[in-house]
Amino acid sequence: MRVPPFKSPIFRQLLEFKSNTYTYILACHKTGEAAIIDPVVDTVSRDIQICRDLNLKLLYGINTHVHADHVTGTHKLKSAFPSMQSVLCSKSGGEADKYVSEGDVIKVGGLKLEVRETPGHTNGCVSYVEHFLKAVFTGDALLNRACGRTDFQQETNMDEDKIVLIGNETDLLHSGYNFAIKAEGKRFPSSIHFTHHAILASLKLPDPIIDELLCTTSSDVQQKAMVILQENMPDGHDLNTLGGYLMTSLHSYSLQGLRLRAENDKEFERTLMKTNEALLIVCDEKNAQVGIGMDDKTFMEWMTKEKADSRQISYWMKHQHTKPSDLGHNWLGKYLMWLRFETQEKRKQGLLQRETFLVPGISKEKDDKVAMISINDLIICLEGIFRPLSNYYAFPFEMKGERYRSVEHYAYEKLFNSLKLDDKAIEKIQTTPVPLDVPTVAAKVLRSLEISAETIAEKTTKMDRWRQSAMKHKIYHNEYLQQLLLSTGSAILVDTSLGEPLWTCGASETELQHLLTKPYCTPQKLIGFMLDGEQKTTPKSLRHLYGNKSGLLLMELRERMSIHTTSRIPLLSAINTAPLKSIVTPNVICFTPESVFHPLYPAEIRCSHDGPPLPSPAHYVATQAAKLLNINKEDTEYILEETSSMQCWQRLHEVIELRGRGLELEQTWWMDKRMQFIKESLQLLFDQHPPLLRCLLDTGDSLLVYCSRFSSMDAELSIGMREMDFRWWMQEVGISTQTLIDMCSHPMAFRPPYLGGNRLGLILMELRREFVLQGVFPQQLPELQLTPDSILGTNSPSENFMTSEHFDILQPWNYTALWINPLFLLAKDGHPEAMAQCTRVKTAPRMVTIDDEKVTEMVQNLVTEESHDATLGRIAAEDLRAVFMKLCGRLRTKMETLDRQAMEIAMVAMETHRLQSIRRSLSDTNDRSEDVPSSSSGPSISAPPVPSNRPRTPGSHPPSSSSYRMPAGRERERDDDRDGRERDRERDSRLTSSASASAIAAGIAPGSASSSRKERMEYKIPTTSRRKFGKDRERVPEKSSMSSDRGRDKEIPSKKRPHTSPPSRKAMPSSPKKTAPTPVTPAPVVPPKPKRNPDEELSDGEILSTDEEDNN
Incomplete structure (x- = not known):
């Protein structure tokens, strides 16, 4: 466990709403030293007050980068804290008291801010890592709920931070690598042989002399070519006059030789393309022009000594007059990077263009x-x-x-x-x-x-x-x-x-x-x-x-007509894409007709405050189109009477197609006004519904793409593909968002087949930019309580929507529909992975009828009437699913009811058993209290009875023990014991009556008979059995002397146990001689209680008595 050297640091996160900039105050709790990150000039007074309230000593004013939207307040903070130092990255180009670079550490008391260079947003953009807090302060490298901006005028990305070192002629990417190429009917050992052979041939030197180069090793070709040139210098020339020509020819033929190498050596091309956007440095110590004049080890040591990184090396390569003299020209590295760029662009064009x-x-x-x-x-x-x-x-x-x-x-x-x-x-x-x-x-x-x-x-x-x-x-x-x-x-x-x-x-x-x-x-x-x-080759179905x-x-x-002109008109009025391209990020957000961004979204809008509400933006477009195209009243009512935005949209275009409004009006509608009305309707939608505007602004500067099926009527409105196909195609082709905007703004004839114009996405991006310029911040607007997939309509069947054809979103073919698109065309050219992707279909949901009255009626008919397969076959599948769900719901409800009733019965049974146990205990207690003699003659309840010393005569009853407190739990007996006790009381009652009658006949007082009956009563231990343990399992059970009525008339010797009920404390009084009692009809024999199974579990509230344990 890590023990911090100080208490938790002081941390404050503050927001400046105007520029939407976060400011952080970080201070050491122990020393009070503090640093402020990205202070804003408009909130300096707030920051100063916080620092003074916390009694902080501000040491550093840190800025993550220098940009137009970051108006720093460090200069004002210095007036309040003179000892504060401003901090910037050394590559930012701004002024600061302290410059930092990769790996530097800023100490603020016990805190350490480690500098990490994160270029892309700007060249001097850095992040600060604090390991104790596990926090990274990134500035605009990462945005709130969005990716970082990496596309401004300072074109630096993370790939350009990498350097790939190329060795000498033994390296695969070197022009001197031994790989034969063919050109002009000759075979050259390497591309460097081709380069110098072509230069000498252009000077018209004799072929036999030039051919000597082909026998020279790659490392010596340049020197050999120079020797041949000096020995065979053209008349009237020397190296000074030929210097410029030789330099230009070297560049041209070197690149041409590398192109031939790439055409013949696919391994060379693949290796070159794997370098991506990395800086290529040729570490050739022999040649400071082709390479840098150092080997790789020397170059790394030199970089460490010069404290140069990849961006600095790249800057020196672009600006030769600023580079150190120790660093060579690296021409071969530049040739290779240019060839890499050419290959990438050629590959893109090959994937985008289609053969005619x-x-x-x-x-x-x-x-x-x-x-x-x-x-x-x-x-x-x-x-x-x-x-x-x-x-x-x-x-x-x-x-x-x-x-x-x-x-x-x-x-x-x-x-x-x-x-x-x-x-x-x-x-x-x-x-x-x-x-x-x-x-x-x-x-x-x-x-x-x-x-x-x-x-x-x-x-x-x-x-x-x-x-x-x-x-x-x-x-x-x-x-x-x-x-x-x-x-x-x-x-x-x-x-x-x-x-x-x-x-x-x-x-x-x-x-x-x-x-x-x-x-x-x-x-x-x-x-x-x-x-x-003649239908000879056409299939019957076609x-x-x-x-x-x-x-x-x-x-x-x-x-x-195409022979005479190559110009093509756009199908829409031009849109200014320059502002959009300048701020768009590499992130792409796709939406469908079911999205909240589409004019079909059913949200009411008003053209004016007192105007009637329109069901959707599509109705606004229809209203304006009716005015523009002079659509008659009957057709206008036919269009607007439909409350469904999708139906209204289709009816509008149906009327335009059938009736015709004249070439000029329709040209104005399709090329200009249609998009203008769509933009106006969406602006009203966002103005009147702040949560929807919040959704639009939350997209940041991402590229918005409207994904829908390609159709001739809406070819310029959507991208023409499903989202899954579009993302795969964009990644496969490798185009950027800026390039895609350019392609969409081109006329259809100059775009790849089936690639739409995405004008709706560009309109939304224009609106988003206008709202941002008006000062609207998303944090000030309420959030829309929907998931991102619902907001964007992701994977919606509406991707199959076409304005010119009827569309029912519930139809299953909208999920499985496939149409030709750029990815399909790519797949048909021999890309199996692309084919597997574009043939994927969505899983159609199972439709269920939601008309409860109809479903209830059908269930009733099926229950009351006899159903056959033919009857069920006439019912729609959606209705059958609803019936099945209805019956399952009823069954589930019935099962829940039965479970609830069973639980209630169980609870009542438990309560009944508990009350019966209490009643039995009270009855036993009452019986024993009635049998207890008076305090003058009976034993004390507080002490156990003393056994009598009087000998027992054969046939007499065993001495009765007096009542005393029973052990806890022995009051509960089983129902069989209760029934046995009731029978005993009835028999005793009959015996008492008979004895009283005999006593009267013999002249004995009735009280003596009652006393005799009480003396004959004995203490009964509950007979609830319990499992045996240990050696007791081997004992043979003995029958209790009190288990039946017969046991009362016989004297059965019982084995004494230390825990049996104690005898009476007083001696039993001598009974007077009795005359022979009149014979009494014997009571029915009560069978002995069955023994408990050793594995039988006790019921709720039942306690096993000691006697039952012994009997078992």
Whole structure:
């Protein structure tokens, strides 16, 4: 046990609310010496008052780091405590009286604060360890309920604190390591041979002379190359004129040689990548340029002497003019670190970029060749912002002097014109507002006319050509539609409208995304299924994929237009991500549609103080959208009458999709206003619900990611993946949070397939930053009494939510749904671990009906009626589970009732037994008190009776012992003994009556008979048995002389024992001669009491008497 050298130290933790900074006062209880850690200028007066109240001598004012939010108060504290010294890290760049570094110790009385450098937040950030208190004062290296900030302008992390020392040519990472590489048709023993061979070859020296290098050892290549150059110096040059060229060539060819080495030597590449972000130092004592001019041992000794650490060495390597002359240039170390960076970035790009495939289209070029289209794994449905590209979108355009509502209107007007129908019939087509209704109206008109089916069929064959012409005209004459089409990149376009089967796709976006998760399904096969009109290679279950002419033709148009431009427009208005990237931490917090951060969260908000409440932020967005898009009153009521936020959200987008609001209005809605209304609704939500704002601010500066299924309508709103898949993918790819923000802000065409824009997460981060800048502190707000998983909606089935499709959160497929995403694409490229991860599904809970009235009725029916399997089969599984739970609950309640009743019965039995024992004891006591003679003639109760000296005559009763106090516990007897005593009293009563009658007949006074009866009474010891012990187990039990009525008439000699009841203290009086009594009918023989089993346990309250022990 450790005994402290002093009493517990004085410790105070103080909070400055404005900057949310903790200040600590630490003092030695014995000496009164104190130190203050991270004092704030606004609370100096408070700190001074505390120190004076505690009578402390302030020695040190310690600051963990120097930063904009840490306005220290040490300079003001000096005015009150002149002897105080300010303390800072030597690498902080600030001014202080005392500078500390790793391993230094600050003594404050009996306390010792050990310095630990913890860079990352700032280069000079340090922590102080106090071992006695087992405390670490970290400053901002660790935050309250959050990770430390390690991403500011001073880019230093913990990996950079490491140094990896590389030896000479025998080291695997050295450029002189003997590993042959091939380049330009030659074989080089090492990369350093390649470097100097290429330099000499660039100077056009003869090949036979240069080839001499290949026979030189790695350690001598540089010297040999210099000798060859000096002997074969190009005309007009010397080392001074060639100095710059040689230096540049050395850098270039050295890095090129290392690249060739990495391509051919995978062990070299793996070893290099394992160094992570460490500083690479080449300890080559022969060459101060390639290495540092020292071996590893000398270098370590030099670092100790110079008191230099990894950050100092790194600083010297970046700023060559500041490094000591003893330290070499370490060029090879820099080459290796650059190669490491290149390899990491190349690997990331390989994982992020997807290969595009060329597949045949539906139409032919001028030279009768099939048009080729480029595709990748991404599937985009023509809905949401892409809806104007569909032929079934109401987009007015002019063609050949005529104006048409849509492509379908144009095609059917051309059909009616070819059939030579009148203007009235054509007018019916022109006045149909919804393009999807045009085929229905046209079919109705044609049925009313007397036109043969053959004629209609002949003219209908031209419909495809008319549609194609109108679609091309619409796209080519509208620049926005061209940019919208190009923004899809190389995605597969699918029109899922309920239109002409050959022009639309019979599969939904959900089905196509699930198909691509199969290993055998590729984008090329999907296009093949759409083109397979004869159904030769298409599986029977996928024949409905045939068609989609609209999407195929759009992809052909996109292929032609992409040749002339590489620019792609974003699908959302730009967001300023610079402030977010500057403060975001590596921590990632994911949330789902069930989270409190989502507009679907059912929390009432008000647009104004006196305005009506809205059930959720989604209703606010719907209200504003109805005003912006001029939605009529009927549709607005249809949207807002639904109190469920999810239903309201889906109805809003359903109305926008079906009715159409014009290209300009919808473009404004999708690109700008939709996100603006979402931000406004969330701001109202947090303003009016402080606990929710507390949850948002508690996320610190973490990256917020909205995890939901990828859909074309909400592609920019979410990240497009489940949380478990997203975290695995981010770790596998190795991208930072800043890089992810950049990727999400890029246009869809420049992002990896199925990676969403996460705009909702960025909106929340903007709101969080705005609230912080307004001075809102989370500690001042009430906490939301929910678990973090409930707040974020972790692993919620709502991750499968899509705005464009009906969603029922209770359906089990929401737990098992899988869709193609970046991790799936990575897994299909041959990553088995990623495949195992992305195919994991959640466990669906078992649904149970909560309608108690319905369940009770079903239980009653099942109990009263005869149930069969068919009857049970008609009941839903949820209802059966509820019935089972109801019956189990009843059974459990009944069992509890029975247990309670049994317990009550047992308690009543115990109480009854106790009362019976008391009654028997009182009855025995009363009987004995009645048998006790008067004080003049009877024995004293306070002393045992004295045995009589009068001899007993044969046939006489044994002398009766007087009553005296019995041993404790002997009052309790068994029920059999009680019954025996009652029979004895009845028999004695009969005998007494007979004796009295005989005495009267003989002339004897009745009192003499009564006296004689009392003398014949004897003391009965309870006959409760007890187990034998020791040698008593071997004794043969003897029958007691008082065990039956017959024993009273016979004289049975009994063995005297020292603990038997003592005889009477007085001599028994001589009885007068009696005449022969009249014969009395003998009483029935009472059988002897059965012996107790030796292993039988005593009942509650029963005590074994001594006689029973002897009898057993």
